[in-house]
Amino acid sequence: MKNLLFLFLIFSVSNITAQSFRTVSVLDSADSKPIANAKILTGSSVLYTNEDGKVLIPEQIKNIEISAPWYGQKKISALSSPIYLNPLFKEIEEVVVTNIDLKNLFKNIIDTYSTVYYSNPSLYTGTVKQKSFVDGKIAHLLVADVNVWSRFNYFNFNAGNDTDSFFNIGLNDIKFYKTIKLDEKYPFASVPNLLPKDFIGTFYMNYQIVGMLNTLKDLKIKTSLLYENAGIQKLRFESERNDQFEIKFTGFLTYNKNDRAIVNLNVVIDQNFAQSEKVSKTGEPYTSNTTKAEVFFDFYKRNNQYLPSLITVMGEGYSESKTMKVPFKAYQEIKLEKFSEGSKRGLKKKIDLSKSFIENIPDKDINETKTLLSAQEQKFIDAKS
Incomplete structure (x- = not known):
């Protein structure tokens, strides 16, 4: 690999139908603030709260499991709202850890990736938001x-020049779409x-992990343990x-020591080179x-992977x-709400990954299904252009 594989972002210019549903709020039990991207496992699908801590859940679903990176897990047998999650700790008291080698942890993740994480052809249905x-x-x-079709569920570096062979996206109903016309005073194409x-x-x-390891080959990573219980580390x-590249990484992760798996990973990249x-x-x-x-990145466990x-x-x-x-x-x-086993052939109808999502929409028709926008997003959609 000639180029470092870290993130250089250069910018260019589930359906719930025919069923009743309920809006459920997920809040912090300490201060009643909404919890964005709280994960709800229903057995057949994975749902997430929006920026306002709200999610649409079909009424017929009874048993759900709710979690979020900095909160305890809760299981509920009957829908109610709001649902409160307890924070794992009131304040982040940083404890510098000397016996956790994060680089070694990352390398072990890469070495065992295809066994810890599901690695057979997969087909997901879900939503994309930009x-x-x-x-x-x-x-x-x-x-x-x-x-979304993925042949391996991991990036195949051997086929890096032919990503279409292991990753496809099919664009279905457009739920919401709005772009304002920028004034000529803005220096944007x-x-x-x-x-x-x-x-x-x-x-x-x-x-992402390989990119960080390549970038930090001769550099140190300071790692702090924020929380540990029953083999789960924050x-x-x-x-x-x-x-050389004016880049630095910071972040958080949840690590399951028993499964030797990163359950979720948040990486912030400060850069001046892009x-x-x-x-x-x-x-x-x-x-x-x-x-x-x-x-x-967020994951959930299914059949031991x-x-x-x-x-x-x-x-x-x-x-x-x-x-x-x-x-x-x-x-x-991208929220991957439903999973099914896929084939090695990929999708018949797939978008051109070199074009924007908007350019892949032939007629810009909007077929709105039940989708819960945040208050800010709804205000933007409702405003007259």
Whole structure:
């Protein structure tokens, strides 16, 4: 591998039908604040709360299991709202750990990846969400049903030039779609966004881990133990800065010592090297600079192996021309709500990963199904353009 495989984000420009459902709020028991991306296992599907801590759950579902990275797990036999989760600790008291070698832990994860994590052909149904902000204001929102096919459930470096052979996305109903037209004063060719091809690597946790190991080959990682109980560890880490590429990693992870598995991983990448040259609609040259990126992976256990259920990517930075400097932020998530065994053939109907999701929508028809937007997102959709 000639190039370091860390995340350089350069930006370009479930259905619940025919059934009754209930809006359920998941809150922090200590302060009653909403818990975003709390995971709800229903037995047949995986659901997550939105930014406001709310989720739609079919009424007929009775037994659910709820968890979140910094909270205790709760099992419920009958739906109620709100549901409170207890934080694992009131304050993060950092304890520096000298006997946990995070690099070695990461290497062991890579060595055993195909046995700890499900590695046969898989088909997922779920949703994709893209959201962009320009100068602090939301400028783009897309929510769509998707199918995701993965041949291995890990990034295949041997076929890195032919990602279509192990990763496909099929775009189904468009639930919400709105993009504002930027004024000519903004130095953007279009609203900053992520291309599907940028998501290929970030879809797979092993890609991110290998990238960090390559970047930090001769550098140290400070690791702190925040919590441990029954073999479950909550770890915080912070790497030294790679001065050559001006990049540094910090983050959190949940590690199951019994299964030797990372259950969830949050990585924040501070970087000053991700820059691209662009030309605005008026022909004015400008640069797009990504200064910070963040990825999150969440898994759940099924038949003694782990399956992915949520992957999020966020990047922020600024675009700069001769006359102005404008901040931007772009966010993308894929929620994998249902899993089934797949084949080695991939999807018949799949999008072109080199084009944006919007370019892959032939007619821009919106077929809204029951989807719970956050209050901010709903306000954006309802506002007159």
